[in-house]
Amino acid sequence: xxxxxxxxxxxxxxxxxxxxxxxxPELARDFIGGRGFGIYLLLKEVPKGADPLGPxxxxxxxxxxxxxxxxxxxxxxxxxxxxxxxxxxxSASMGGHFTAEMRYAGLDSIILEGISPKPVYLFxxxxxxxxxxxxxxxxxNTFMVEKQFKEKLGEEYQIAVIGPxxxxxxxxxxxxxxxxxxxxxGGVGAVMGSKKLKAxxxxxxxxxPVADMTAYRKAGMALYKACKDAEGLKDWSxxxxxxxxxxxxxVGALPTRNFSAGSFxxxxxxxxxxxxxxxxxxxxxxxxxxxxxxxYSRMKKYNSNxxxxxxxxxxxxxxxxxxxxxxxxxxxxxxxxxxxIDTISAGNSIGWAMECYQKGIFTKKDTDGLDLTFGxxxxxxxxxxxxARREGFGALLSEGVKRASKKVGQGSEKFAIHVKGMExxxxxxxxxxxxxxxxxxxxxxxxxxxxxxxxxxxxxGRELVVPEKVARVxxxxxxxxxxxxxxxCRLQWVELSIDRELYVPALExxxxxxxxxxxxxxxxxxxxxxxxxxxxxxNEDFGRVWDLPAPRFYEDAPTSGATKGQITKIEDVNxxxxxxxxxxxxxxxxLPKPETIESLGLKAVVA
Amino acid sequence: xTATIRLGASLKNLLGSQAEFIVEPGHKVRETLLLxxxxxxxxxxxxxxxxxxxxxxxxxxxxxxxxxxxxxxx
Numbered sequence: 001x002x003x004x005x006x007x008x009x010x011x012x013x014x015x016x017x018x019x020x021x022x023x024x025p026e027l028a029r030d031f032i033g034g035r036g037f038g039i040y041l042l043l044k045e046v047p048k049g050a051d052p053l054g055p056x057x058x059x060x061x062x063x064x065x066x067x068x069x070x071x072x073x074x075x076x077x078x079x080x081x082x083x084x085x086x087x088x089x090x091s092a093s094m095g096g097h098f099t100a101e102m103r104y105a106g107l108d109s110i111i112l113e114g115i116s117p118k119p120v121y122l123f124x125x126x127x128x129x130x131x132x133x134x135x136x137x138x139x140x141n142t143f144m145v146e147k148q149f150k151e152k153l154g155e156e157y158q159i160a161v162i163g164p165x166x167x168x169x170x171x172x173x174x175x176x177x178x179x180x181x182x183x184x185x186g187g188v189g190a191v192m193g194s195k196k197l198k199a200x201x202x203x204x205x206x207x208x209p210v211a212d213m214t215a216y217r218k219a220g221m222a223l224y225k226a227c228k229d230a231e232g233l234k235d236w237s238x239x240x241x242x243x244x245x246x247x248x249x250x251v252g253a254l255p256t257r258n259f260s261a262g263s264f265x266x267x268x269x270x271x272x273x274x275x276x277x278x279x280x281x282x283x284x285x286x287x288x289x290x291x292x293x294x295x296y297s298r299m300k301k302y303n304s305n306x307x308x309x310x311x312x313x314x315x316x317x318x319x320x321x322x323x324x325x326x327x328x329x330x331x332x333x334x335x336x337x338x339x340x341i342d343t344i345s346a347g348n349s350i351g352w353a354m355e356c357y358q359k360g361i362f363t364k365k366d367t368d369g370l371d372l373t374f375g376x377x378x379x380x381x382x383x384x385x386x387x388a389r390r391e392g393f394g395a396l397l398s399e400g401v402k403r404a405s406k407k408v409g410q411g412s413e414k415f416a417i418h419v420k421g422m423e424x425x426x427x428x429x430x431x432x433x434x435x436x437x438x439x440x441x442x443x444x445x446x447x448x449x450x451x452x453x454x455x456x457x458x459x460x461g462r463e464l465v466v467p468e469k470v471a472r473v474x475x476x477x478x479x480x481x482x483x484x485x486x487x488x489c490r491l492q493w494v495e496l497s498i499d500r501e502l503y504v505p506a507l508e509x510x511x512x513x514x515x516x517x518x519x520x521x522x523x524x525x526x527x528x529x530x531x532x533x534x535x536x537x538x539n540e541d542f543g544r545v546w547d548l549p550a551p552r553f554y555e556d557a558p559t560s561g562a563t564k565g566q567i568t569k570i571e572d573v574n575x576x577x578x579x580x581x582x583x584x585x586x587x588x589x590x591l592p593k594p595e596t597i598e599s600l601g602l603k604a605v606v607a
Numbered sequence: 608x609t610a611t612i613r614l615g616a617s618l619k620n621l622l623g624s625q626a627e628f629i630v631e632p633g634h635k636v637r638e639t640l641l642l643x644x645x646x647x648x649x650x651x652x653x654x655x656x657x658x659x660x661x662x663x664x665x666x667x668x669x670x671x672x673x674x675x676x677x678x679x680x681x
Contacts (some may be wrong), residue, residue, distance in 0.1 A: 231615045232675050235654055244677050245663065247651040273659045455678050458648050459621060494678055497616035 002211040003029055003065035003511035005106045009129065011122060013195045014055060014114030018129050023108045029513075032523060033064030034485040035091045037109055042089070043605065045111070049538055052084040053169055053194035059112040061102070061200075064487020065510050068100035068208065068287065070220045072227050073489030075100055075287030083186035084194075085171040085345070085400055086421035086445050087533040090186030093449070093484045094160070095286035096178035098202060101158040105204025116196040123205045125157075134198040138167060141338045142176035149201055160200045163340025164192035165388040170398045172345035172423070173388075176337055180294060180307020181286065184342045186422065186444055211381075219458070219506035223498065227290040230496035231351025234443045238354045239284060241311035242272040242292035248315070252562030253427045253435075253454055255320040257374050258351035259552055262428035263561025266324035268349075270314050275326045280475030281305075286489065291496055299327045299334070306334035309343075312448075315426025316347025321354060322374030332380055339388035348423035349397045350383050352405065352416055359409045368392040372556045417550045419446035420535075429553050431566035432457040434469040437576045440547045441473070445532040451476035452494070465572045470579040478524035485523065526600045533606050536591055543589040547577055608632065610670040612639070618676035621649060631664065637662040651677040 007020045031040050034256065037104065038060045050056035059081045066074040077099035083090030102110065105124050112122075119134040137145050142163040149159050158177070166189030173183040173189030210216050210233070227233060235243065248254040252262030268274070279299060284307055285292030294307050309330050317323065317332040338341045356362045357372035368386070370379045386394025396404050401423055405416035417424045422445020429436040434453035439446045451473045460469065483490035486507060493500050500517060508514045515523075533569070536542045547580035554570045557563075570602070581588060585596035597603055612628045619626050622645060625632045630639050640662070653660050654673040666672065 231613070231673065232617065232655065235652060235659070235673070239652075239659065243652050247677065250662075251648050335642060452678075455621070455649065455651075455676060458646065495617070497620060497678070568632075580628070 001025055001030060002209050005103050005108045005206070005208055007062075007106050008109040008111060009107050009124075010113070011131070012114045013112065013116040013120065013131070013197060016131055018131070020420060025157050030523075031527070031556055032485050033067070033108065034062050034076070034078040034487050035080060035481060036523060036527050037487045038078050038091055039089065039205060039527055039534065040605065041109075041111065042080050042082065043530060043534055043537075050082055052082045052087065052191060055113075055115045057082045057191055057194075059188065059191055062109040063099045063103050063107075063110070064485055065507060067104035067487030067503055069216075069510060070288060071488060071506055072223050072288060072290050072492045073286070073483075074487060075289065076484065076487050076489050078484050079175065079183040079188045079189045081186070081188055082496070082538065083444070084169070084363045085187040087422060088445070088538055089443055089531045090188060091391075091484070091531075092174070092183035092185050092188045094175065094177055094181055094183040095489060096158070096181035097287045098158045098177050099157075099487060100287040101202040101204055103204070103208055104206050105202055105574060106206045106432060112195060112197060115194065118173045119196045119198050121199040121201060122197065123201045123374055126205060137198045139164065142178060142340050143338050145199060146176070146179060149199070153201065153203070156203055157201045161200040162189045163191050163200060163338060163388065165340035166168070166190055167198075168388065168390045168398075169193055170341055170388060170390065171400055172342045174342045175339050180284070180296075180337060182337070182342070185344065185447055189340050207550060210510050212509045213573045215505060215509035219392040219502070219509050223492075223502050223506060224290055225497055226498040227492055228497060232496050234289055236291050236293065236495050239276060240283075240295050241274040242275055242295070242314060243309050245314055246271040248427065250562060251307055251454070251458060251567075252430065252558070254563065255315050255426050255428045255434065256349075256538070257322050258320060258415060259424070259428050259550070260415075260556070260562045261558035262430060262563045263359055264319035265326070265560070267319060269324040270318050270326055270329065278326055279330055289489065289491060293491060298329045299330050301327050301330045303571065304331060304334055305504060306330050306337065306338075309333040312426045312445055313343040313347070316344050316351070317380070320347055320351045320426070323377055323380065324375070325377065328377045332384060335381060335384045339384065341384070341388050344425050345423040346387060348417055349387070349401050349404065350380055352401045352412070353383070353397055356408065356412050361408065361412055370414050412419065413570055414551045414555070417446070417585070419549055420546050422446050424550065428563070429549070429568075430558055430563045431568060433460050433465050433568055433572065433576060434473055436549055436553060436572060436573070437470065437473050437567055438476070440549050440573075440577070441477070441580055443477075443528060443535075446549075452480070463566075463568070465575050467583070470576065470583055474580070474583055475521075479517070481527070482520045482524045484529065526602060529600055529602060530605060531590075532590075532592055533573050533597075533602075543591065544577060547590055549573065608668055610666050610668065610672065612643075612672040612674060615673060615675040617678050618650065618674050621676045621678065632666045632668045632670065634666055635662065636660070636664050636666060636672070639666060649676055650674045
């Protein structure tokens with residue numbers, strides 16, 4: 001089958017059985033790869049009501065047809081599972097070099113199931129595949145484990161590893177790879193920890209069959225040329241995602257002190273040029289990347305190095321915590337990565353705790369003696385460690401803000417910034433209605449990567465609530481995640497503005513199947529509806545109320561900054577949902593109608 | 608006595624505008640954008656002679672400015 005390695009690896013950690021199955025041609029035809037494979041397999045293989053941290057849950061790691069190919073950004077793989085953080089669908093995209101090596105080992109997907117009786121790691125070197133004892137690695141941080149394997153096996157071996165966060169089942173534990181890339185959101189690391197799987201080591205030397213080699217080379221070169229010629233390449237490569245820090249601060253989107261505002265009075269200390277001058281030592285890209293967004297930083301104050309911080313971490317572990325020192329933000333980034341917890345959820349959760357402290361809901365008696373005043377860097381470092389180890393006050397924060405605020409009460413639920421139990425990523429949405437809707441309806445919870453619509457808000461009028469905005473969000477949700485299906489990075493398209501049509505001949509040359517973007521968006525729409533049906537299957541009360549944003553965005557206007565005095569009225573929040581459901585072909589409670597399921601050809605999948 | 612402003616593809620596409628403008632120096636970037644009919648908040652990055660600057664930067668003679676929008680986020 002052109003464009004595919006042709007095999008899915010199944011590893012049963014309970015029995016130790018390791019088997020390979022052919023990649024079903026109809027799966028490749030209908031869902032292409034990546035998160036398309038993930039949601040299909042999740043629905044088919046993980047039974048309704050499975051405990052996310054129990055033996056019935058599985059992890060599906062899937063590449064796509066452009067993964068590992070000479071196509072810009074072909075270094076992405078998808079990690080799908082039932083999320084311990086939300087109880088719904090989790091799909092985390094990971095860059096680096098893991099997915100390329102996975103394909104060269106002859107694998108399109110890896111399915112991890114069951115629970116090992118003891119800590120193990122999965123070793124894959126082409127057809128040599130073994131579960132090996134990891135007792136001596138259990139308890140170790142991610143960087144140490146990765147370094148140990150790299151030194152022992154060689155740089156070409158790619159490693160995905162969990163840290164103490166995953167071992168201790170922190171619901172927002174991540175999987176770390178290549179020292180600075182993560183399958184970050186939803187708690188994939190905790191599921192791996194529940195399976196007692198410390199790491200996956202990969203190496204391969206096989207080839208991927210290609211339908212038309214000449215056309216593939218031509219299409220790949222055209223994509224690289226477009227990136228090379230892009231006017232934004234120089235700036236993007238120099239600053240990566242940190243380009244947007246100053247802009248978000250200017251337009252009121254930079255989360256500040258637990259999203260109580262969208263502009264930070266000391267934000268300038270976190271801007272891209274400051275970071276570049278103070279701490280960045282080099283750039284780092286993923287497999288086949290012509291526009292490296294990763295920044296490798298040296299923190300002299302702490303005598304340490306990290307890949308990062310990128311925008312999200314600057315927002316959540318910087319301004320959101322009242323921290324205005326980029327070196328300290330980078331150190332918080334390092335601690336989270338090394339301990340294996342998501343910087344977004346960790347920063348958001350600590351921000352919530354700091355606001356509780358500010359309001360007197362917590363005192364030092366509650367916080368293990370920590371002074372949680374916004375801006376207290378040392379307290380943040382201590383909390384990150386406590387969260388990953390679920391120690392003392394950190395155990396509460398490790399639950400995430402939805403569960404923690406429910407336990408604490410006293411009105412703290414109102415400033416728990418999440419949707420569906422996932423902590424909101426780093427865009428304050430007091431008055432950016434399309435972006436707010438994107439968060440409300442994102443299929444993993446409050447994450448930005450499916451639909452990023454703030455610029456559209458500013459272009460057409462940020463407070464407007466009109467069908468065109470809803471249509472834009474839906475289009476983005478169908479289109480953007482297709483990069484997570486084909487196994488590529490969307491940043492070349494979104495930030496370098498290369499013509500997306502250039503991907504069409506590349507995909508056709510690799511797979512032998514012509515798919516226009518219209519065809520691909522239809523696949524995206526089918527996947528979106530399946531993820532919705534999965535949420536509904538797993539949560540009996542699932543419906544409209546799950547799509548509501550944090551009350552902060554409709555009740556609690558910022559008192560400073562660019563969005564001072566601005567909120568989105570609750571009537572408009574509901575109007576957005578009404579229009580969204582109608583345009584999606586869903587009921588007024590947000591569930592796909594039978595005729596929608598039928599028209600998308602999904603009846604058999606969800607039967 | 609001029610400077611040039613070049614719009615990156617993302618911003619050009621967003622605005623549906625021409626790619627390059629010749630402007631007079633001596634004004635802030637923000638003011639110049641308004642004169643050109645460009646909403647300053649749509650410009651995410653201002654590069655002046657390959658260095659990132661803010662919109663309060665006063666354009667100097669001979670400066671080469673490059674402006675970018677962000678349409679996709681992280």
